[in-house]
Amino acid sequence: MAEHNAPRLEEEQRLRDTLEQVSRRLRKEMALLGDRRDDVVGIRQEFWDDVRMSFTDSTEVEETWRSIMQQAELLAERERSHRVASEAVERLTKQFDSPYFARIDFKERGGPDEVIYIGRASLVGEDGDTFWVYDWRAPISSLFYDHEPGPASYAIPDGVMTGELLLKRQFVIRAGQMKHMFDTSETVGDEILQTVLSEGSDTSMKSIVATIQKEQNRIIRDEKHRLLVVQGAAGSGKTSAALQRIAYLLYRYRETLKPDQIILFSPNPVFKGYVSRVLPDLGEANMRQMTFRELIEARLGRRFEVEDLFAQTEALAGAASTADGTARERAVQYKGSEHYFTTVENYLKRLEQEGVRFRPLRFRNMTIASAEEMAEHFYGIRSSEGFGIRAAGLRKWLNEKLKAWIDSQLDEKWVEEAAELADIEDVQRAFVDVRRSGGFHDETFDDEDQMSARIRKRVAEDAIAPLIKAVRGYRFMDPVATYQELFYSRTLFTACAPDGRLPPGWDWMALRAEETLGRKTIDHEDATPLMYLAEALEGFRRVEGDISHVFVDEAQDYSPFQAAYLRRRYPRARMTVLGDFNQAIYLQSQQNGGFGGWTRLMAPENTAVWKLTTSYRSTREIVEYTKGILSPEDAASITPFDRSGEAPTVTACRDGAQIGERIASAILELTASGYGTIGVIAKTSQVSGDAYALLKERLSDEVPLTLVTGVSAELPKGVSVIPSYLAKGIEFDAVLVWDAGAEPYGREQDRKLLYTVCTRALHVLRVYYTGEPSPWLPTPTK
Known part of the structure; x- marks a missing residue:
């Protein structure tokens, strides 16, 4: 013993x-x-x-x-x-x-045995030479993730170190106390995974450095490829692996790579808050993080009302099965396609010769520079110079025109009248200007005239300040009118289309573009093409060349057009994109081949495609049940981790009120059982609001109940009532699905959405419905 x-x-x-x-x-x-x-x-x-x-x-x-x-x-x-x-x-x-989580004993070929303890951060002794703990990102630490005892090797800066892994031991240490210790012959032992995965969820994602699997470690440490595409089953740890990859890159290239040179595109604001703690827990500053919506808003939101992806999804759901709804669905799918991206690219090539629209510079009833003059000057610059040089040259010319126009107006009546009403601050500024230029000395005689001239000039400058600002911001170009031309002319569109044909529903698209853009509103499906056209006409002057790495989560929800746009916006960056074909819930990407062209962004030799098939998030019972929602071919590659729990249940209810009663009762039961995070997931934001109101009536104020909306910055503790599309990427101890009936989840395109909703559950999944159950639900068990 x-x-x-x-x-x-x-x-x-x-x-x-x-x-x-x-x-x-x-x-x-x-x-x-x-x-x-x-x-x-x-x-x-x-x-x-x-x-x-x-x-x-x-x-x-x-x-x-x-x-x-x-x-x-x-x-x-x-x-x-x-x-x-x-x-x-x-x-x-x-x-x-918790100073470390693993130990390996390694015998280098021809060398002594080494005992290595691995933790989140290194710990060096007071002598400066003794390593008590090695950082998990150190080259030798990869032995723990990649090998079982026996022959082993790891990469070093000048080659490969080979030898034998003699021992691999794992620990669970909490509050300085050793809770568990296991020797294992696996890459990461099931005992440790069972212990970690059985813990409750939190309102923030946790680091997984103690449980990184071999296939995840390959993604984390890949330095060879410029483009990594990761297809991972729900709960396979793809997002966690991406965050650990960021931490690894910051460690590996500490001298040259800074956190603000890395950007992560998150699916929504809730998810941004959910993952924000991982890197600080690993001792690294957070990378830049934003949603694609924020990118659109920054470019178009100041002058237009831009529909976001969630609003588009709600609008499509509301118009389902109507003529307009069907026509718009067709437009959404087409405008996100590679065919349309090529069409816009070909249109840009034609615009090099003619067709760019401009906004005239006008003041009151006077035209300072007409659209025709701008076009003449723009196209007077050689096309080989590119849009950027041409736009900059036109801006310089317009600035000179504005200066000349100001000088021409100094003796006009409107300027003199405004100058007479100048306030004391204008007079003081004019005095300072004259004094700085050498005025107000005994030998000068025209000081008053100079002050008067300065005041008149300032009055004229202030009057056209909006025009000066517009020219500075390149707003003399009219990308909206230029974009609309594509839908004004059948001949132009077919000339730009790669197959020389109009897409189905082009007439409806043309009328829709005229209607929406005419009232300064932009449909979500038009936002990225319009943004791309506008930035191309300006020569991509806002391209962020200092970004070294771009990470895109939930990449299956991006259209091919959006993928190509991001590649253009970050031309020097390496890219890591992560997603799951089976969670492609938005129409813009559902018919575009899963990742919608991500794998075609770079040359094959610079691209690696990794697959993560084991689902660690949910219990075996939940994984097997949710596989039944998918088609057999989509579900075939998903493997559950062997962790058992409560079987999912499906409960019929007569109406929404009864769903509220059943779910309120389940919330009390689950809370009493110690589940810290409970997600009540409805299909849309409107249904989420109704569900929240019903639950609020049935639960006491002691139950922490929160309605999560698109503007929520972080996931609250307790019970979250949340629409389906905001739950992506997040996990809950227990998920209660609000009305998975045939009406909300009856169409083929709802199948993956229902799968996404149900796979948010770690330990408990209970589904409620009214009327007929969704045809995608496996046979009810209750």
Whole structure:
């Protein structure tokens, strides 16, 4: 018995020794942090006391400036030291809770045995040479994820290190106490996975560094390919692997790669908050994060009312089975296609010769520059220069026109009248201008005339300030009118189409474009093509070339047009795109081949396609049930992880009120059982609002009930009532599906949406419906 317990006792002693190392480092860093805090406070309080202030001559001014800079540099250095010490304290505090999660014993070929402990961050002894813990991203740590005991190797900067993995051991350490210890012959042992996956969910995604699987590790550490496309089953850890990949890249290229050079496109604002804690938990600053909607809003939202993807989805659901609804569905699918992207590209080539529309510059009833003059000047520049040079040249010409026009108006009556009404601030500014130019001396005689001229010029400049601003922002170009031309002329469209044909429903699209764009509203399906056209005409001056890595989550919901646009916007970036064909819930991508052209963005030799087929999120019972929602061919590759739980149930209800009663009762039961996050998922935001109202009537204020909307920044604790499309990528301990009847989920395109909704559940899935059940639901069990 004592012999059996010996490894455990040895590991517990080693853990105590490690925690003592952490404790010593923590005490030192805490003391340093206190000193640095005092330094910063002291320097800030005494900043101006230590600065020599004198402005008597240029030498003294220079000395004063040098003194200020020295104090500022000292303060900045102390603030940096304080920040570093603060980060060290935070890291060591986390290490005191759980310093490592694995041990490997490795014998390098021809070398000694090495004992390696692996954690979220490295821990070096006070001698500066002894590694008590290795960072999980270190090259040698990949042995833990990629190999079982036996022959093994790992990549190093100048080649490959080979040898034998003698031992692989895993730990669960909480609050400095060893809860579990396992020796395993697998890449990551099932015992550890069972322990971690059986825990409750949280309102934020967790780091998975202790449970990274071999196939996930390949994605995380891939440095060879410029484009990674990851097809992963629901709950397969694709998003988690992407976040660990970001952490790995920041570690691997620490000297050259900064967090603001990485951007992650999230499916919605709720998901942005959900994943925001992962990188800080790993000791890294968060990357830039945004939704595609925010990109559109930044470009078009100031001048137009732009429909978002969720509003489009609601509108399509509301118009389902009507003539207009069917026509718009066809338009949504076409305008997201590669065919339409090629059509717009061909249109841009024609625009190099003619056809760009411009907005005339007018002031009151006067035309400063006509659209015809702009076109003449624009096309007077050689086409080989490209749109960017032409647009910049036209802008320079317009600025000169505005200056000349201002000068021509100085003696006009409207300027003189406005100048007479100038306020005291205008007069003071004119005085300063004249004084700076050498006026108001004894030998000058035209000072008053100069002031009058300055005031008149300022009046004219202020009057056309909106035009000056418009020219600066390239708003003299009219991308909307230019875009509309595609739908004004059948001949033009067929000339640009790659097959020389009009798409089905082109006439409806033409009328719709005229109606919506005419009232300055933009359908979601027109937003990306219009944004692409506008930026191309300006020469892609807003292209973000400093971005090194682009990550796109839920990539199956992007249209091929959107994928191509992102590639154009971030031309130098490597891309990692993640998604699941079976969760393609938006019409713009459902008929476009799953990932909708992502794999064709780069050359095959620069592209890797990875598949994650094992679902770790849900219990075996939930995974097997949700596979039944899909077609057999779509479900064939999904494999559940062997974790058992409660069987899903499907319950018939007579109406919405009874659904509310049943779900309210289930919420009380599940809350009492200790489930911390419960998702009540309805199909649309309108139904979510109705469900929330019904539940609010039936539950006491003690039950934390929140209606999650498209503007929600983070997932709340307790019970979330949420529409289906906002639940993507999020997980709950228990999911209660609100009305999965044949009416809301009866069409073929609803099948994947229902699958997505049901796969949000970790431990408990209960489905409720009215009328007939959705044809996609497996046989009810209750």
